[in-house]
Amino acid sequence: MEVSGPEDDPFLSQLHQVQCPVCQQMMPAAHINSHLDRCLLLNPASNAEPAAGPHRVSERAKGLSPPSAKRRRLSESSALKQPATPTAAESSEGEGEEGDDGGETESRESYDAPPTPSGARLIPDFPVARSSSPGRKGSGKRPAAAAAAAGSASPRSWDEAEAQEEEEAVGDGDADADGEDDPGHWDADAVDAAAFEASGGVRPHARVLAAEEIRQMLEGKPLADKMRPDTLQDYIGQSRAVGQETLLRSLLETNEIPSLILWGPPGCGKTTLAHIIANNSKKHSIKQAQNEKSFFKRKTILFIDEIHRFNKSQQDTFLPHVECGTITLIGATTENPSFQVNAALLSRCRVIVLEKLPVEAMVTILMRAINSLGIHVLDSSRPTDPLSHSSNSSSEPSVFIEDKAVDTLAYLSDGDARAGLNGLQLAVLARLCSRKIFCKKSGQTYSPSRVLISENDVKEGLQKSHILYDRAGEEHYNCISALHKSMRGSDQSASLYWLARMLEGGEDPLYVARRLVRFASEDIGLADPSALTQAVAAYQGCHFIGMPECEVLLAQCVVYFARAPKSIEVYSAYNNVKACLRNHQGPLPPVPLHLRNAPTRLMKDLGYGKGYKYNPMYSEPVDQEYLPEELRGVDFFKQRRC
Numbered sequence: 350m351e352v353s354g355p356e357d358d359p360f361l362s363q364l365h366q367v368q369c370p371v372c373q374q375m376m377p378a379a380h381i382n383s384h385l386d387r388c389l390l391l392n393p394a395s396n397a398e399p400a401a402g403p404h405r406v407s408e409r410a411k412g413l414s415p416p417s418a419k420r421r422r423l424s425e426s427s428a429l430k431q432p433a434t435p436t437a438a439e440s441s442e443g444e445g446e447e448g449d450d451g452g453e454t455e456s457r458e459s460y461d462a463p464p465t466p467s468g469a470r471l472i473p474d475f476p477v478a479r480s481s482s483p484g485r486k487g488s489g490k491r492p493a494a495a496a497a498a499a500g501s502a503s504p505r506s507w508d509e510a511e512a513q514e515e516e517e518a519v520g521d522g523d524a525d526a527d528g529e530d531d532p533g534h535w536d537a538d539a540v541d542a543a544a545f546e547a548s549g550g551v552r553p554h555a556r557v558l559a560a561e562e563i564r565q566m567l568e569g570k571p572l573a574d575k576m577r578p579d580t581l582q583d584y585i586g587q588s589r590a591v592g593q594e595t596l597l598r599s600l601l602e603t604n605e606i607p608s609l610i611l612w613g614p615p616g617c618g619k620t621t622l623a624h625i626i627a628n629n630s631k632k633h634s635i636k637q638a639q640n641e642k643s644f645f646k647r648k649t650i651l652f653i654d655e656i657h658r659f660n661k662s663q664q665d666t667f668l669p670h671v672e673c674g675t676i677t678l679i680g681a682t683t684e685n686p687s688f689q690v691n692a693a694l695l696s697r698c699r700v701i702v703l704e705k706l707p708v709e710a711m712v713t714i715l716m717r718a719i720n721s722l723g724i725h726v727l728d729s730s731r732p733t734d735p736l737s738h739s740s741n742s743s744s745e746p747s748v749f750i751e752d753k754a755v756d757t758l759a760y761l762s763d764g765d766a767r768a769g770l771n772g773l774q775l776a777v778l779a780r781l782c783s784r785k786i787f788c789k790k791s792g793q794t795y796s797p798s799r800v801l802i803s804e805n806d807v808k809e810g811l812q813k814s815h816i817l818y819d820r821a822g823e824e825h826y827n828c829i830s831a832l833h834k835s836m837r838g839s840d841q842s843a844s845l846y847w848l849a850r851m852l853e854g855g856e857d858p859l860y861v862a863r864r865l866v867r868f869a870s871e872d873i874g875l876a877d878p879s880a881l882t883q884a885v886a887a888y889q890g891c892h893f894i895g896m897p898e899c900e901v902l903l904a905q906c907v908v909y910f911a912r913a914p915k916s917i918e919v920y921s922a923y924n925n926v927k928a929c930l931r932n933h934q935g936p937l938p939p940v941p942l943h944l945r946n947a948p949t950r951l952m953k954d955l956g957y958g959k960g961y962k963y964n965p966m967y968s969e970p971v972d973q974e975y976l977p978e979e980l981r982g983v984d985f986f987k988q989r990r991c
């Protein structure tokens with residue numbers, strides 16, 4: 350965490366003279382960073398090597414706390430991207446102006462990002478769309494429509510259409526009867542360019558990119574990382590947390606960033622928001638943070654992703670530094686912070702709840718990526734041949750994606766932008782890598798002149814189980830709770846839904862079965878005592894046969910329970926007894942002597958078992974006390990007595 354070197358000591362820094370690598374001027378070490386910022390602004394041509402001296406940012410950053418893998422990823426992506434704002438561009442250079450208002454943004458420094466030339470295009474191979482409205486334009490279909498259509502047969506793939514065209518070209522000559530009805534088929538000659546433009550068959554794109562270019566862009570880093578926005582303008586959705594009228598937004602605008610815990614499901618943008626905050630703040634490991642604070646009046650933002658993975662004593666180490674304001678902590682977690690974050694730390698942080706991204710936001714995020722990649726979106730309601738209007742002059746094929754594939758991706762991603770973008774990346778890459786077509790008639794393989802990403806491709810690109818259900822996280826508890834409550838409410842459809850959602854998401858069937866055993870006594874109880882037998886049988890059945898066969902056993906039991914009469918009589922009475930015991934003051938009352946067993950003579954002599962009335966010996970009900978003296982007359986089934 351600590352950084353050693355003359356710059357840590359202000360007196361040594363004053364004595365220690367260094368030379369500016371840009372203008373060669375000598376100066377005290379303490380002034381070099383702020384000098385560099387000014388100097389670099391005045392000498393942009395020299396920007397390429399601003400940090401060659403002993404005080405380069407990356408060297409200083411070596412002393413910082415080791416960034417997690419995610420933090421490294423974050424820095425890499427930010428380093429790759431074009432600076433979104435002048436601030437970001439300036440901050441990539443060095444320490445910035447002296448005082449509060451200037452300076453290296455913390456993200457650049459603590460994420461160990463390599464210095465980049467101001468104004469340089471930082472993603473030469475990845476044209477990120479910077480439009481303020483990256484959403485899909487001109488789409489005639491809402492995602493709901495696409496979802497409804499999701500089950501419908503997808504149009505014949507372009508590859509098939511092309512294979513057929515090829516077959517026709519090799520001499521068959523028969524007209525393709527299917528071609529007229531098949532939305533996947535285009536006859537290039539039959540389409541007039543102007544009519545096509547008007548029809549909007551293919552949504553316009555600034556630059557048509559060829560398959561090979563797109564494939565190269567998609568290789569390497571995950572698409573989600575490449576697409577991570579740098580500014581709040583590009584941060585889609587989450588208006589409740591960071592919308593115009595929110596407190597957090599005002600604090601961010603006034604650069605008053607409190608310590609934060611960002612809580613939300615995977616892929617909803619926690620890391621991204623932290624990255625944007627760090628990027629846009631004028632804030633700058635603990636010793637270094639103290640120096641920054643005392644000498645330069647700059648604060649340090651410490652971003653801890655997955656803060657719930659730190660144990661309580663590890664979290665404790667942040668406390669004093671957050672307390673005295675040396676660091677502004679931003680923690681991100683998918684788990685409920687009330688359980689996973691140290692109470693003391695939590696009380697010093699503001700909790701920001703981020704939500705699953707809605708489908709519309711997902712579509713916008715996906716479209717931003719699709720536009721950046723230069724992929725055309727194909728309006729499936731207008732089956733015209735986009736190829737004839739493509740401005741792609743390369744010999745490589747153009748790449749298209751069905752609009753309903755985008756909608757489906759947005760739906761199935763279940764609010765997780767990372768899953769959506771990675772699904773898109775996989776689908777495109779898989780299609781591009783298998784784009785050679787075999788022509789049955791000619792017996793040859795050839796490359797098609799267009800590649801279409803279909804709805805089926807994106808479905809394959811998604812790993813459904815991961816998306817629908819997070820077995821290890823809070824979703825696990827949320828879903829079992831929803832199942833329990835649906836059965837209690839006798840809603841058999843809802844009960845089945847929650848059961849299926851868990852099982853399809855990969856939940857352990859025995860976990861569900863154990864809950865059913867509990868439900869049988871807790872909620873049905875003596876209203877239908879055979880419920881317990883059913884539950885235990887379902888548990889054993891699951892144990893014997895496992896998934897997927899055991900799902901129907903659980904379904905049967907769940908429906909039985911939803912329909913069964915309910916009684917919490919025993920459950921409540923037992924709770925009353927427990928409360929009585931817990932609330933009892935002083936020593937517990939002794940077991941009445943007449944109820945005690947007397948296996949020895951001594952015990953008999955002491956009065957054990959004396960006066961006990963053995964019930965089978967009586968034909969009438971026996972008048973006998975079974976509770977301790979002081980609880981005489983208590984009915985735990987009627988009310989809690991203690």
Ligand SMILES: Nc1ncnc2c1ncn2[C@@H]1O[C@H](COP(=O)(O)OP(=O)(O)OP(=O)(O)O)[C@@H](O)[C@H]1O
Pocket residue numbers: 572573574575576577578583584585586587613614615616617618619620621622654681682683714765766767770
């Ligand atoms: N609100 C958003 N606007 C635009 N892009 C987003 C948004 N949220 C997420 N993304 C995209 O999804 C990717 C993953 O998001 P991020 O890493 O911020 O998720 P997270 O909530 O931190 O997830 P996890 O809990 O799994 O770490 C980002 O790189 C970005 O491309």
